[in-house]
Amino acid sequence: RGFWNVPVWNYAKSVSVTGHVGGSVNISCKYPQSQRSHPRFLCRMMGNGDCNYETSVKESRRWRNEGKLSLHDDRAKQIFTVSFNHLTEGDSGEYWCGAESDWTSDHGYKVFINQINLTVTGE
Template structure:
C-alpha cells in the first residue's frame, strides 16, 4: 500500500514528498518544510485543502523571513533552505492534510504534503497514595 501511496504523490504535479506530524490538543507543533536553494527569495506558504486549490493559512511576502498570524507563524531560514510553520492551541479539528510550498511564477509550486494528526490527551488520574511532587 505504501508503494501505491508514494507513486500517487509523485503523479500530482508539484507534490514532491509527504510527511506525517503528530501534535497534542491544546499544545503546539512545528513543521519543517525543505525547499530548493534556488528559491530562497520566493514566497513560502502553508495551506489546507485539496492541492492546487488549498486556502493559505499563512504566507510570506517578498523579503519577509518571519510572519505571525493568529495561531500560525512561518519562519524562513534561507541559509538552510527550510521554513518552519508553527501552529499553536491545537484542537482535533486541526487534523488533516496540509501543504507547505514555494511559489513560482507560471510554474507548478513545489510542495510537501503534511498529514497532521492531533491527539487528545484525556485527564490523567493519579492515585491518592502516589507521592507526586
Template sequence: MSGEMWISWRTSLAVVLTFLQIQALNCEKSTVVSGTEGHMLDFRCEYPDKQKNNSKYFCCFYIEESFAHLVHTSKHNEWTREGRVSLYDNTTAGFFIVKVDKLYLNDSGTYWCGADGNDDRSRRIYLNVSRENEIPASNTAGLVHNMILFAGVVLCR
C-alpha cells in the same frame, strides 16, 4: 483476558500502520506530523536553494480541491503570523519553520507547504492531532488517515 488481547491487538495495529506510513512516505513527497490537542506544534518545510528568495506558504487542502493559505509571506529570516499559525523562512538553511499554537482535534487533515514557483516541489503534510494519552490510530480520523496512506503504498508499487 479479553482486555489484554484488545490492548495487544491495538498495539500491533499501531505498529503495522506506522510501518505502512513509513513505506508511503518513501513513495511520495509527504510528511506525517502528529501533535496533541491543546499543545503547540512546529515542523520544518525544506525547499531548493534556487527558491530561497521566493514567497513561502503553508495552506490547507479542502475536499473541494481548493486551497486556503493559512500563512503566506515574502519576508525572509523573520516571523510572519496569521492567527494561530506562524512561519519563519530561514534562507541560509533552506527551510522554513511552521508553528501552530494550541492544536485542536479538528486541525487534523491534509496541508501543503512550499515556495511559490517551486515547480511542484510542495510537500504534503498529514497532520494528526490526538487527545492527551490517546493512541492516534485508535481514533476514527487517525484510522481513516492511515488507510489513505496504505492506499498510497499500494498505488506506488
C-alpha cells in the same frame, strides 16, 4: 488568493506529524535553492482537491505570528518552518507548503514542496 489545485507532479515529500489538543507542533519544509527568493506559503487541502490558502511569509529570518500559525523562513538554510499553536482536533488534516512567485499576476506560479499530514489527538 483562495483555492489552488495541487498538481500531482509537484509532489515531493510527505510528512506525518502528530500533536495534542492545546499543544503545538513544528513542521519544517526544505526547499530547493531555485525557490530561495520566493515567498513561502501554507495551504490546507480540501476534500474537492483544492488547496485553501492559509498564509505566507515573505521575509527571511524573522518569525511571523498569525494567531494559531507562526512562520519562519531561513533562506540561508532553505528551510521554511511552520508552527501550529493551540491545537484543536479540527486542525487535523492535510496541508501543503510551497513557494510562490507573484500570485497576483497571471504569470505567477506556485511550487508545492511538502505534503503535511497533521493528526491532533485528545489530551
